[in-house]
Amino acid sequence: MGFFDPYKGFGVTFSTMFKKPTTEQYPEQKKETAPRFHGRHQLNRHPDGLEKCVGCELCAWACPADAIYVEGADNTETERYSPGERYGRVYQINYLRCILCGLCIEACPTRALTMSNDYELADDSRRDLIFTKEQLLAPLGDGMQAPPHPMRLGDSETDYYVRDPDAPLPWQVTDEQRAAAGAASDRAASDRAASDPGASDPGASDPGASDRAADVIDRRAAGEHSRADEVPAHGAGSERPR
Ligand code: SF4
Numbered sequence: 001m002g003f004f005d006p007y008k009g010f011g012v013t014f015s016t017m018f019k020k021p022t023t024e025q026y027p028e029q030k031k032e033t034a035p036r037f038h039g040r041h042q043l044n045r046h047p048d049g050l051e052k053c054v055g056c057e058l059c060a061w062a063c064p065a066d067a068i069y070v071e072g073a074d075n076t077e078t079e080r081y082s083p084g085e086r087y088g089r090v091y092q093i094n095y096l097r098c099i100l101c102g103l104c105i106e107a108c109p110t111r112a113l114t115m116s117n118d119y120e121l122a123d124d125s126r127r128d129l130i131f132t133k134e135q136l137l138a139p140l141g142d143g144m145q146a147p148p149h150p151m152r153l154g155d156s157e158t159d160y161y162v163r164d165p166d167a168p169l170p171w172q173v174t175d176e177q178r179a180a181a182g183a184a185s186d187r188a189a190s191d192r193a194a195s196d197p198g199a200s201d202p203g204a205s206d207p208g209a210s211d212r213a214a215d216v217i218d219r220r221a222a223g224e225h226s227r228a229d230e231v232p233a234h235g236a237g238s239e240r241p242r
C-alpha cells in the first residue's frame with residue numbers, strides 16, 4: 001500500500017459531497033421505467049376475449065426459479081376458453097421466487113405471456129405474492145367477451161394465429177365492405193387470367209410438371225414413396241404462431 005492510498009479514499013468522499021443528491025421520493029413520486037423493463041406478468045387475450053394460453057407448460061419448464069405452476073385442461077364446444085384443444089385451467093406465478101428474468105416469456109409459443117412495466121410487487125403476506133390466473137389475465141378490452149364462449153374470429157385456431165393484426169375484426173366488417181372485398185378479389189382474379197392465360201394451369205408454364213406428377217402417381221401405385229413426394233404442410237408448424 002502506497003503512502004497516499006488512504007488519502008485517495010478520502011478524496012472520493014470529498015468529491016461526492018459536492019454532487020447533487022439523487023434521492024427519489026418513492027412512493028409519492030413514481031419513476032417511469034424503461035419501455036422494455038421486465039415487471040409483473042400478464043396473460044394476454046385474443047381480440048374476441050378468448051385466452052391465448054394453451055396450457056402447454058413451456059413457461060414453467062423454462063423458469064429457472066420454478067416460480068410458475070400450470071395445469072392445462074381440454075376445451076369443449078360448450079365450454080371454450082381458448083381457440084384450439086387446450087387452455088390453462090390453473091396458472092400461478094410465485095413472486096417470492098420470480099427473479100423477473102423473462103425466460104418464461106421467451107418460451108411461450110403463443111405470446112400468451114408477456115411482462116408489463118409494473119414493479120410494485122412487495123407485500124407483507126407470502127400467500128398474496130402467489131398470483132393466480134384471475135390476477136394475471138389482461139382486462140377485457142373493446143369488443144371482448146369473457147370466456148367461455150365459441151370462437152368468433154373464425155372456424156379454426158389457424159384463423160386466430162395466421163391473420164393480419166391490422167385487418168378489421170369479423171364483427172367490424174359491414175356487409176358493404178364484405179361485398180366490395182369480394183368484387184375486388186373477383187376482378188383481380190379475372191385480370192390475372194386475362195394477362196397470363198397459363199396462370200390457371202400450373203402445368204402449362206412447366207411442360208415437365210405433368211410428366212413428373214404422373215411418375216409420382218405411378219411410383220405410389222407401385223408402393224414406392226419418398227419424402228420428396230410429400231407436399232409441405234402450411235399452417236401448423238410452418239410459422240411460429242405469435
Ligand atoms: S421471469 Fe424468470 S423467474 Fe420469473 S417466472 Fe419468468 S422465468 Fe421464472
Ligand code: SF4
Pocket residue numbers: 052053054055056057058059060070088107108109110111112113
Ligand atoms: S403462458 Fe404460454 S408457455 Fe405458459 S402454459 Fe400458457 S401458452 Fe404455454
